[in-house]
Amino acid sequence: MSLPPPSAHPTLPEPETEAGRAGLAAVRADPARTVLALDFDGTLAPIVGDPRDARAHPEAVPVLARLAPRLAGVAVITGRPAAEAVRYGGLEGAAGLEGLTVLGAYGAERWDAADPVVRAPEPPAGVAAVRAELPGLLRESEAPEGTWTEDKGRALAVHTRRAASPDEALDRLREPLYTLAERHGLVVEPGRMVLELRPPGADKGAALTGFVRERAATAVVYAGDDRGDLPAYAAVTALRAEGVPGLLLYSAPEAEAEAVPELRDGADLRVPGPAGLVAWLRALAAEIPPVR
Numbered sequence: 001m002s003l004p005p006p007s008a009h010p011t012l013p014e015p016e017t018e019a020g021r022a023g024l025a026a027v028r029a030d031p032a033r034t035v036l037a038l039d040f041d042g043t044l045a046p047i048v049g050d051p052r053d054a055r056a057h058p059e060a061v062p063v064l065a066r067l068a069p070r071l072a073g074v075a076v077i078t079g080r081p082a083a084e085a086v087r088y089g090g091l092e093g094a095a096g097l098e099g100l101t102v103l104g105a106y107g108a109e110r111w112d113a114a115d116p117v118v119r120a121p122e123p124p125a126g127v128a129a130v131r132a133e134l135p136g137l138l139r140e141s142e143a144p145e146g147t148w149t150e151d152k153g154r155a156l157a158v159h160t161r162r163a164a165s166p167d168e169a170l171d172r173l174r175e176p177l178y179t180l181a182e183r184h185g186l187v188v189e190p191g192r193m194v195l196e197l198r199p200p201g202a203d204k205g206a207a208l209t210g211f212v213r214e215r216a217a218t219a220v221v222y223a224g225d226d227r228g229d230l231p232a233y234a235a236v237t238a239l240r241a242e243g244v245p246g247l248l249l250y251s252a253p254e255a256e257a258e259a260v261p262e263l264r265d266g267a268d269l270r271v272p273g274p275a276g277l278v279a280w281l282r283a284l285a286a287e288i289p290p291v292r
């Protein structure tokens with residue numbers, strides 16, 4: 001799929017489903033009562049080998065800053081710590097993003113541009129216990145070279161993207177990591193070449209529904225790429241049943257082997273990764289008149 005240059009004003013592609021077309025119609029009818037919510041890695045930020053190198057697509061902030069003042073709310077809903085998404089996204093201090101919200105750690109953390117501090121409960125004791133035991137467990141399990149642990153403060157994510165065979169590495173580690181998580185009251189969040197051990201109780205579906213209700217939105221758009229986005233997809237389905245039309249976008253990975261079939265097949269529209277998403281957002285911004 002070729003992308004238009006940033007200066008072009010492409011037309012919005014028609015969603016492939018009836019529910020998606022109804023969602024887009026509701027957005028067009030009343031943008032000021034629409035919530036736009038976006039995942040970070042793989043959706044706003046291209047996937048990279050080292051999570052510390054992830055950055056939002058260069059067109060992401062400019063287009064969000066154009067759109068946000070015209071909508072009921074824009075939220076980044078991510079598995080990242082909220083502060084990290086703000087930093088890696090370049091989301092603080094941009095003119096137009098004064099109303100932005102970041103719901104981090106699957107909704108357990110909240111950051112608002114209008115009051116830029118992270119609000120979050122203390123992580124449960126199980127996180128510290130897992131942090132202490134994880135290095136030994138990875139050694140005992142003979143984790144392949146390239147396996148890397150990301151300490152997220154309230155969660156620990158074991159990544160295998162940089163191993164010679166990422167899927168084989170995950171297969172080797174799956175059972176010991178699930179057992180460790182369970183022993184300390186945590187759950188495992190599987191993602192793209194990662195298994196994350198995190199506290200239960202938060203998910204992107206509850207985070208999205210709460211944000212839609214907070215803004216009294218009458219339409220919602222959600223874009224995601226990974227398994228952690230499944231609850232947000234389910235939330236949009238539930239909101240539709242309540243009479244809030246929604247549009248589901250899937251940010252497709254370059255490698256089909258990394259696709260999440262439930263998202264790919266459940267979406268109303270597929271875009272080619274973060275570059276495709278920002279092209280779609282630009283087309284949306286071109287259609288929605290600025291607020292006077």
Ligand SMILES: O=P(O)(O)OC[C@H]1O[C@H](O[C@H]2O[C@H](CO)[C@@H](O)[C@H](O)[C@H]2O)[C@H](O)[C@@H](O)[C@@H]1O
Pocket residue numbers: 039040041042046047048049050051052054077078079080150152157159161191192193194196226228
């Ligand atoms: O909810 P998200 O914003 O999509 O965050 C989910 C996880 O994303 C990150 O990992 C993924 O992106 C990395 C950087 O591109 C990539 O190397 C890795 O393979 C992906 O799984 C992040 O590191 C995790 O903490 C997030 O939970």
